Amino acid sequence: MKTEVGLTAITIYLKDYQAPHYALEHTDLHVELLSDCAEVSATLRFKRAASAPKDAALTLLGADLELLSVAWNDQPLSADDWQWQGETWQFNGAGEGGVLSTKVRIYPDKNLALEGLYRSHGLYCTQCEAEGFRKITLFPDRPDVLSTFRTTIVADQASCPVLLSNGNCVASGKAENGRHFATWEDPHPKPSYLFALVAGDLAVLRDSFTTASGREVALEIYTAEVDQDKCDHAMRSLQTAMRWDEQRYGCEYDLDRYMIVAVSHFNMGAMENKGLNVFNTSCVLAHPATTTDAGFQRVEAVVAHEYFHNWSGNRVTCRDWFQLCLKEGFTVFRDQQFSAEQLSPVVQRLEDVAFLQTHQFAEDAGPLAHAVRPESFVEINNFYTLTIYEKGAEIARMLHTFLGAEGFRRGSDHYFKTYDGQAAIVEDFLSSMAIANGLAVDTFVCQWLRWYRQPGTPVVRVTSAWHADSKTLSLTLTQSQTSHAGVTPEPLPIPVRLGFIGETGELTTTLASVSASSHQLLLEKAEQTWHFSQVEQAPVLSLFRDFSAPVRVQAALSDEDLARLIRLDSNSFNRWSATYTLATREILALAEQYRRGDVRARQPQDSALAGALAAMWPALATSDPALASKLLQLPNLAYLSDQVSCYDPAALQRAREALLLQVLTPLEGSLQSILANEHMLTPYVYSAAAMAARSLEAVALDALARLQPEAAATMAQRWLSVAPHMSAEQAALTTLVHQQLPGADAAVQAFYARWQHEPLVLDQWFATQASAPHASARNTVEALLQHDDFDAAVPNRVRAVVGQFASNNPVAFHDMAGKGYDLLAQQLLLIDARNPQLASRLAGALGIWPKLDPARQACVLKTLDALLNESLSSDTRETLTRIRAAHD
Structure with a gap:
């Protein structure tokens, strides 16, 4: 209502x-x-x-x-x-x-x-x-x-x-x-x-x-x-x-x-x-x-x-809007399956997970957290969220993992046949899965329904011990979850896919008389222990392969352990995951040194990540260019913000750039060889192989901008002048603008002159400038809002400028004086007067405030209080009220 x-x-x-x-x-x-x-x-x-x-x-x-x-x-x-x-x-x-x-x-x-x-x-x-x-x-x-x-x-x-x-x-x-x-x-x-x-x-x-x-x-x-x-x-x-x-x-x-x-x-x-x-x-x-x-x-x-x-x-x-995840989560899972089969399954999965961990995990941890099936709402438009869509999809995926492809298909067949022409609830979906697979319905529904009812992201703590004399390994997994809004968490069913990586590669181990290189467990109690035999050497655990459950993992993996996974793990997703984890660890450590003014931050430092990638990346770039391109795309600031207790965008950006330079320097020769192929300048083909080649060259150009700025600027300008498709043009423009290379201003003007008649391309032009990771971007955004082609009545254009600035440009948005928050507040009032749904979604950018330093927190709270004193739609008021309540 x-x-x-x-x-x-x-x-x-x-x-x-x-x-x-x-x-x-x-x-x-x-x-x-x-x-x-x-x-x-x-x-x-x-x-x-x-x-x-x-x-x-x-x-x-x-x-x-x-x-x-x-x-x-x-x-x-x-x-x-x-x-x-x-x-x-x-x-x-x-x-x-x-x-x-x-x-x-x-x-x-x-x-x-x-x-x-x-x-x-x-x-x-x-x-x-x-x-x-x-x-x-x-x-x-x-x-x-x-x-x-x-x-x-x-x-x-x-x-x-x-x-x-x-x-x-x-x-x-x-x-x-x-x-x-x-x-x-x-x-x-x-x-x-x-x-x-x-x-x-x-x-x-x-x-x-x-x-x-x-x-x-x-x-x-x-x-x-x-x-x-x-x-x-x-x-x-x-x-x-x-x-x-x-x-x-x-x-x-x-x-x-x-x-x-x-x-x-x-x-x-x-x-x-x-x-x-x-x-x-x-x-x-x-x-x-x-x-x-x-x-x-x-x-x-x-x-x-x-x-x-x-x-x-x-x-x-769906019977009521509380069941929104029933149609959206299930369908997102289905479209993810479809997309994986059309292009690269590994890249599709890691992109889906990176998006989930960056944005939905943050939603779970912030003031806008709610259950996949919420118990209440004020404005239903505010519950078209990542939790409903992305976490809802992960629950469907866990059921697919637990039941197997054939078992899940039997369950979906039963669901569609039984409830065709009806308005269903989550329990109907779960009961269909149980009935079709001969499982105890009440027990199955009760257990899996917890995923829909309990807000927040579960944490799984991992402890293991390898016994050299008996060549056995004991693995203990403990799950926990923070209480939200009076909901007392109960143990969840958590599928765990894992393998064991030895000094030269994957190990075959035995669990319950079954020998395999990969095992699937179900963690369904607060704590469980498994005993593996025939573990011939001390392994590194390859945990939650293909992200078998949407959880945070606490495991005592050293830098050397993570480097081994990057080099040797047969599970491509977990190679990427180990890269992300090690990169995060090194970025956060360096950022903390910057924050404290530690002199060691200015001295050369060893990087386990740089060493691991130098050893395997050039060969991977040839064998799997799609995965190779992803391994060089280090965690962005939105993801890193969820890993810290106090979010300092400037320090994190500086640390990320420093690590990226360390990683790229040993790869310079390989990167130049990749760019010499010029796949980006060949006629457009929509295929997994062609897209992987273009993605790798775009990453290589971005890398060259850090290693040889003038050479990168020359190459980017050439791409812009002879590009046979927009993938090349946009990659070049983004590199020039975001890396502040020579010729960036002229490229921006030329791109506009060429494409001002194409609204969707012009949206990209606006978004590229609004998301440039520099403090001066706020001034750029203010100018863009006055541009003749900025139309506040077009949601795409508003998202390209205001949305990009507030959600994808933390360096500029989190200005120490609060000017970024003031800009967003001014726009929210204007947008809310005509389009409450859009305004409410944009307002969510302020939800990060509890992680900011005290000075920035004060600026956000001042902005929130000022907005809440205005006449607002129910959509935007509810979002802002929930964000503000995190302080009370």
């Missing part, structure tokens, strides 16, 4: 859930799009639920609506027949059920929040998740009310030649006064949050897909005419995802048509509305000339994610 400015915030609790008193059997909508408004007529057929009391009220929800008429079973109702308070509309005369007819007027042009039905740049569009449909018409706007829909759209044919909604188009034709109509029918019951409507002047790319059962599905991607040549990759990605979902999960598409619409003014990345997905342009448009490798990967992943929602979210939806 939304709480408007000035009203007391209302907390919604999971324990208070009550099923709706009336089922909605069918929804018929008639939407007239007029020059200055829209009129929506809704005919809703209700039936009282068998469990509802006979005097139950029919409850609907509405916000920002002008109510023109209401009728029950064709009999007009007066204002005396219902009660309307806040967003809740109630009618006490519904009896056993009947038909409610309403007509409302709304104003899409004035809808700057981009929630409900809005119009931007002449295009009508909807965003109804989570609670936007109530801004279109009076409706039981909750996810457990499912209905079939029939939607008729009427609009001016000249300005809106394309009229789209969910399902299949069953009628279309001309209307009076140059208008026309289209009627869409969705035969699959769905909640209102999956409703979509798009109307405007759009071009379309058409293709088709033949399902496993032989049905022909029409595929359509709608964009602005100028962007039509950027849709081929999205179309191929969609077709690949449809085939993959059939093969991996047995999920076949169920309508005659599947549509994607790309819009520039959109708060989300994309939305899985049934049969009509609305996408942010950044997640669907891709062309080698304008899109980087990362952009191509993002399009492929997001297209797959939204398509996979057709079953994990649409056919089986």
Whole structure:
């Protein structure tokens, strides 16, 4: 439920859930799009639920609506027949059920929040998740009310030649006064949050897909005419995802048509509305000339994610918003599986884990921590978080690890079959996994449900002892978790994959009469011990291979132990993980010396990391360039901030640069050889091998900027002048700007002159400057906010400047005088007045404040108090209040 400015915030609790008193059997909508408004007529057929009391009220929800008429079973109702308070509309005369007819007027042009039905740049569009449909018409706007829909759209044919909604188009034709109509029918019951409507002047790319059962599905991607040549990759990605979902999960598409619409003014990345997905342009448009490798990967992943929602979210939806992880976490896991199979499985996994450890772990440890399935919320829009998505995906992955691929597939088959057409809860998902695999349902559900209910990141402490005389090793794992908000932690089921690395490589060991080079354990008690035999030499433990559980690990591994893992571990993920751990250890030690003014910080120091990489990296660059490029990308400041008790961005940045120079210096010859290959300057190919080669050269150029700045500047400028694709251009521009190389200013101006007509490329141009890791970047950001092409009404542009500065430029944002916080506060007030969802997400950057030094903490608290004294939306106020509460 939304709480408007000035009203007391209302907390919604999971324990208070009550099923709706009336089922909605069918929804018929008639939407007239007029020059200055829209009129929506809704005919809703209700039936009282068998469990509802006979005097139950029919409850609907509405916000920002002008109510023109209401009728029950064709009999007009007066204002005396219902009660309307806040967003809740109630009618006490519904009896056993009947038909409610309403007509409302709304104003899409004035809808700057981009929630409900809005119009931007002449295009009508909807965003109804989570609670936007109530801004279109009076409706039981909750996810457990499912209905079939029939939607008729009427609009001016000249300005809106394309009229789209969910399902299949069953009628279309001309209307009076140059208008026309289209009627869409969705035969699959769905909640209102999956409703979509798009109307405007759009071009379309058409293709088709033949399902496993032989049905022909029409595929359509709608964009602005100028962007039509950027849709081929999205179309191929969609077709690949449809085939993959059939093969991996047995999920076949169920309508005659599947549509994607790309819009520039959109708060989300994309939305899985049934049969009509609305996408942010950044997640669907891709062309080698304008899109980087990362952009191509993002399009492929997001297209797959939204398509996979057709079953994990649409056919089986969530009963209430507390169950949001049920559709999002499960679907993120599915799109991660898909992406891993399309490109490099190892790189996909380490990128997913790096993102989780950098951002979600910090969320778990900060004032915005919450359970994967929270027990309460004030504003549901604030719970579209990394904990819901990324940690939720890790829980699904742990179940996959524990049950095995075949066992997990049996469980998902049972889940989809049993709950098809229903609104489910987390317990339904877990019980399906147990039933399909012959496990004790109550025990399994109770145990795994703890992952969904307990906030925070578990810590696993590792102790081991090798006995030379008996060649045995005892391993003890102890788990613990900090209490949050009165939740007393219980032991979690934690899958542990591990191996043993000897002096020359992997060892084969025996556990419970099973000899193997890798073992899988399940830590399910507070403390457990395992005994391994035939351990021929003292090993280094390769723990939590492929990140088998989202935990923090405390293990007494020396620098030499970590170096051995980097050189010899057969598990590529753990080689990267050991690199990250050792790099973090050395950066933090050096940063602390800088903080204390220790003279040793100015003296040459040995680096175990530099030694380990010098010994193996040149060969790895040839055998696995994708992994090699990742090993040189040391932990960023966002990750490092989560590893310290007092966060000093300047000291950490200085220490990180010093270590990076130590690591790169012995590799200079190899790096120059890599750059001599010039893979970056060959025509664009989207493949794992080509992307790995480009990634390695981009890393090499960045390295050269530290070793030979003038040579790097010359090479970067050459890339910019002859680049055959945006991956080369963006890598060159970023190196010039972020490393402050000669010619950077001229490159910025030339890039703008070339690409000012391409909004998504211009977003990159803004973001590159806003994220430059220099104290002077705040002045740059202030100038960018005044730039003619900065449009505060476009979420992508706001994220490119304000979001990049606040979240990805800690050196500039955490200015000692608090000027970075002041800049963010000024922007939050402006943004919140028109787009509360966007403002609330940007406000999360202030959540780091408890880790800052006292002077910076005082600046943040002053900023928070000033903001909370302003008139704010419920979205932003809740976020700021939770952040501020960390001090109380």
